[in-house]
Amino acid sequence: MARVLVGVKRVxxxxxxxxxxxxxxxxxxxxxxxxxxxxxxxxxxxxIRLKEKKFASEVVAVTCGPTQNQETLRTALAMGAxxxxxxxxxxxxxxxxGPLHVSKILAKLAQKEEAGLIIVGKQAIDDDCNxxxxxxxxxxxxPQGTFAxxxxxxxxxxxxxxxxxxxxxxxxLKMPAVVSADLRLNEPRYATLPNIMKAKKKKVxxxxxxxxxxxxxxxxxxxxxxDPPVRDAGMKVENTEELISKLKEAGLV
Amino acid sequence: xxxxxxxxxxxxALTPITxxxxxxxxxxxxxxxxxxxxxxCSKATEELQKVKGVSKVIVAEGPGYQGxxxxxxxxxxxxLQEQSKFSHILIGASAFGKSLLPRVAAKFDxxxxxxxxxxxxxxxxxRTIYAGNAIQTVKSNANVKLVTVRETAFEAAETTRxxxxxxxxxxxxxxxxxxxxxxxxxKSDRPELTAARVVISGGRGMKNxxxxxxxxxxxxxxxxxxxxxxxxxxxxxxxNDMQVxxxxxxxxxxxxxxxxxxxxxxxxxGMKDSKTIVAINKDPEAPIFQVSDxxxxxxxxxxxxxxTKALN
Numbered sequence: 001m002a003r004v005l006v007g008v009k010r011v012x013x014x015x016x017x018x019x020x021x022x023x024x025x026x027x028x029x030x031x032x033x034x035x036x037x038x039x040x041x042x043x044x045x046x047x048i049r050l051k052e053k054k055f056a057s058e059v060v061a062v063t064c065g066p067t068q069n070q071e072t073l074r075t076a077l078a079m080g081a082x083x084x085x086x087x088x089x090x091x092x093x094x095x096x097x098g099p100l101h102v103s104k105i106l107a108k109l110a111q112k113e114e115a116g117l118i119i120v121g122k123q124a125i126d127d128d129c130n131x132x133x134x135x136x137x138x139x140x141x142x143p144q145g146t147f148a149x150x151x152x153x154x155x156x157x158x159x160x161x162x163x164x165x166x167x168x169x170x171x172x173l174k175m176p177a178v179v180s181a182d183l184r185l186n187e188p189r190y191a192t193l194p195n196i197m198k199a200k201k202k203k204v205x206x207x208x209x210x211x212x213x214x215x216x217x218x219x220x221x222x223x224x225x226x227d228p229p230v231r232d233a234g235m236k237v238e239n240t241e242e243l244i245s246k247l248k249e250a251g252l253v
Numbered sequence: 254x255x256x257x258x259x260x261x262x263x264x265x266a267l268t269p270i271t272x273x274x275x276x277x278x279x280x281x282x283x284x285x286x287x288x289x290x291x292x293x294c295s296k297a298t299e300e301l302q303k304v305k306g307v308s309k310v311i312v313a314e315g316p317g318y319q320g321x322x323x324x325x326x327x328x329x330x331x332x333l334q335e336q337s338k339f340s341h342i343l344i345g346a347s348a349f350g351k352s353l354l355p356r357v358a359a360k361f362d363x364x365x366x367x368x369x370x371x372x373x374x375x376x377x378x379x380r381t382i383y384a385g386n387a388i389q390t391v392k393s394n395a396n397v398k399l400v401t402v403r404e405t406a407f408e409a410a411e412t413t414r415x416x417x418x419x420x421x422x423x424x425x426x427x428x429x430x431x432x433x434x435x436x437x438x439x440k441s442d443r444p445e446l447t448a449a450r451v452v453i454s455g456g457r458g459m460k461n462x463x464x465x466x467x468x469x470x471x472x473x474x475x476x477x478x479x480x481x482x483x484x485x486x487x488x489x490x491x492x493n494d495m496q497v498x499x500x501x502x503x504x505x506x507x508x509x510x511x512x513x514x515x516x517x518x519x520x521x522x523g524m525k526d527s528k529t530i531v532a533i534n535k536d537p538e539a540p541i542f543q544v545s546d547x548x549x550x551x552x553x554x555x556x557x558x559x560x561t562k563a564l565n
Contacts, residue, residue: 014519018386027387039500099355100364125519127382128499129367131355134323138359143324143431146352149493159434163493164348165502166445167438171322174430183486183500184493220364223377224390231525234546240559243531243549252451252508252529253475253564 001057002116002175004047006081007106008063009037010072011126024224026095036072039121041079042181045188046151047119048080055153056117058082062109064102066091070204077199078191084204085109089216096218098127101209103135108212110140115176117158122147122180133180143173147182254283254375256341258307259330261321261349262289262297269448270345270402272304272409277402278343279306279410280372286311288333288422290326292319298419305411313422320433323353329425331360336423339397340375346401358399365399366391370406384499385522404447405505405526439494443469446497449478451508454497454524455490456482458513458534458553462490467557468512474564480504482511482520498523513553516541533557 012018013033020027036044050056061076063069064087073084087105089097110118118137123130137144145151145160149168152159156175161168163182191199209216237243247253256278261268271287278285285306289297290313301310311333317325330353334342342357344350346368358365370388371379377392378400446452453468453475465479472479480497481490497504499522509527514520516532516539524530525544532545535552542548549556 012383018383018518020387027383098364100359100362103359123500125384125499128380128384130351131358131365131367134352134355135359138327138356141428143428144352144356147348162348164436165447165494167436167494169320169436170434171320172432172434177430182493183483183496218364219393219395220366221392221394222389223392225382226388226390228381228385228388231530231544233543234530234548236542236548236550239551240549240556240563243547243556244560244563246547247508247529247531250529 001055003058003060003113004050004056005106005110005113005115005118006040006043006047006059006061006076007102007118007120007132008040008044008061008072008076009124010034010063010065010069011037011124014038014125020225020227024226026222026225034068036075037121037124039123039181041188042183042185043119043121044076044079044081045186046181049186050153060085060113060115062087062106064097064105065089066094073204074199075191077202078196079189080195083202086204086206087212088206088208093216096216098218098220099129099131099135101214101216103132103139104214105209105212106132106136107139108214117176118178120180122182133178137178140178143177145171145173145177145179148179149182149184151179151185254281254340256281256283256285256343257333257337257339258285258287259342259344259350259353260287260289260297260301261345261347262291262294265291265293265296267297267300268345268347269409270347270404272412273404273407274343274345274402275304275306275410276407277369277372278341281341281375283340284308288313288330290318290329291321292316300412302417302419303413303415304417305414307415307417310417310419311422312419313425317427321349322431322433323356324431325427326353327356327360328427329422330357332423332425334397341398341400343400343402346403350401354399354401361397363395363397363399365401366393367401368403369400370403381522384519385525386518403503405503439492443472444476444478446478446480446495446502447504449506451475451477452480452497452504452506453477453510453512454480454482454514455485455512456514457484457488459485459490465491467554471557471561474561482514482517484517511541511545512557514541515539516544
């Protein structure tokens with residue numbers, strides 16, 4: 001039975017309206033509601049289900065970021081992860097951290113923890129990078145199952161159904177492997193109050209990237225973050241007749 | 254400056270997104286080579302040779318490339334890069350490109366740049382973050398820039414005027430840790446979402462999957478593709494490959510008709526570059542009306558059949 005690592009990222013909550021900072025250095029994140037990246041919730045849920053089905057021995061949730069990331073970790077523990085690892089990165093350094101660094105950290109932890117499977121969300125809803133699973137698999141030289149909508153584990157064979165353009169694809173991976181969770185893999189559970197209480201007692205280890213031999217250096221410079229161009233609202237039409245005549249005028253139908 | 258574009262093919266035919274990636278490569282300047290891998294490559298090679306702007310097609314053909322698995326392709330690309338030292342490696346931001354490029358980038362210890370919508374200069378790229386709610390301009394100081402290209406942000410390169418040379422890729426032993434088993438593509442007589450001139454999408458307002466037949470009827474009149482919002486996918490009305498949005502497909506057709514879609518930001522990110530947007534929603538306050546060219550406040554169950562009938 002495999003130990004499963006799940007990566008959880010703390011991001012601005014999906015319901016928050018994003019505001020770009022006036023100096024164009026980024027978006028406003030101070031005093032804004034944060035929560036677990038929704039795709040990572042799916043990853044956590046899948047790991048817990050693997051344990052419930054006795055395919056996994058232990059579920060370890062990992063997060064990289066400042067002190068506040070503990071909340072994200074506690075959410076994962078309240079959902080059912082067994083323990084947590086917080087790779088603490090000071091807030092001042094955090095803007096430099098990208099999927100490359102997180103992947104290196106996850107790869108090192110996978111070796112340290114002798115994990116057999118890593119599951120992360122397919123992308124984070126803040127930077128929309130969609131890279132972490134692929135890069136983690138690459139660092140470990142493990143196979144990858146990205147955009148997974150179904151997992152089936154038999155011995156050391158992991159069958160992954162993937163969401164691809166225009167349909168689904170089925171692949172087989174030799175464990176150990178890395179998987180990224182897509183929308184339809186499962187529906188994440190809510191943490192119940194007793195489980196939230198229990199989660200407070202679960203073990204959380206704290207590490208720094210340098211404890212794992214990972215250096216936070218970046219070759220990417222963000223030059224500017226700006227508002228997207230505004231699309232002007234057009235006109236309201238009264239009925240379908242008017243709509244169709246407008247579309248005909250424009251040569252669209 | 255020299256760019257390698259990793260071509261995508263399915264069933265020995267070039268996937269259209271490759272043409273958009275070639276255009277992006279041409280904007281960077283310098284020589285453009287394409288790598289084409291697959292179990293069979295003869296037809297796609299011919300197609301690729303004629304693409305304007307491509308000077309060389311490097312072909313890696315063999316049973317090991319069946320299913321275009323990233324585990325098999327990544328070592329091929331790193332080997333080619335060590336030999337040829339391209340300044341840029343580009344690939345379309347499709348499921349294939351998104352899966353493969355970060356795996357290659359990690360081998361070089363380089364941060365790739367995902368899903369670009371613009372090129373400012375050879376090292377500076379524009380992309381969206383927060384589901385299109387902010388636009389980020391990033392500069393890469395890496396010695397090779399690894400970039401995935403958003404299909405709808407670049408025109409397709411011409412497919413007739415090129416005359417590229419063809420050469421064989423160096424032999425390479427890929428990993429056998431993954432095996433392609435099968436593909437199930439949704440069969441449809443309608444055009445592909447990302448290629449259609451007209452797209453009609455349904456949201457949570459459709460109430461259930463059966464009601465999407467109203468949209469199919471209208472789509473048949475307009476030769477349109479049918480999409481859906483993430484809310485409709487989450488509710489189980491339709492499969493995820495119909496999802497239009499930041500976490501699904503990005504479309505930019507001539508005409509986009511949003512039916513029963515409120516206009517969540519994640520959906521807008523996937524369609525707001527459409528030339529003309531029509532919104533049909535019974536809620537006059539729905540945010541979709543803020544981006545639509547023509548808004549109709551009406552019950553979709555009345556409006557859509559009326560439109561289908563009127564177009565008879």
